[in-house]
Amino acid sequence: SSCYQALFLGACEEPHWKLTWKSWAPLRVKFFMWLALQDRCWTAERLAIHGLPHEPACALCDQEDETMQHLMAGCSFSHQVWYDVLAWDRFPTDLPTGDTDFLT
Numbered sequence: 001s002s003c004y005q006a007l008f009l010g011a012c013e014e015p016h017w018k019l020t021w022k023s024w025a026p027l028r029v030k031f032f033m034w035l036a037l038q039d040r041c042w043t044a045e046r047l048a049i050h051g052l053p054h055e056p057a058c059a060l061c062d063q064e065d066e067t068m069q070h071l072m073a074g075c076s077f078s079h080q081v082w083y084d085v086l087a088w089d090r091f092p093t094d095l096p097t098g099d100t101d102f103l104t
């Protein structure tokens, strides 16, 4: 047990791990959220950082650069998805905007 605990010494705990990994969502959704929270999804912004070919505009709305923040909170397409999900769940909150952190 102490050896197992020693593996985690100095490790940083992801503050929203419970929201990601203890939810009822399918594993593929949990994995996507884990990648999104670390900004590790292959968006155009990330492809550009790695020097890989990409289209800079968002593939969903073609109005802004494709970043994780835009896809999750700023895109007009994602607004519609959030609206539908929150309405279905009757979750009383405001829709995310491009100015707020998508995790919020």
Ligand SMILES: [Zn+2]
Pocket (backbone or CB within 6 Å): 058, 059, 060, 061, 062, 063, 064, 070, 071, 074, 075, 076, 077
């Ligand atoms: Zn968009």
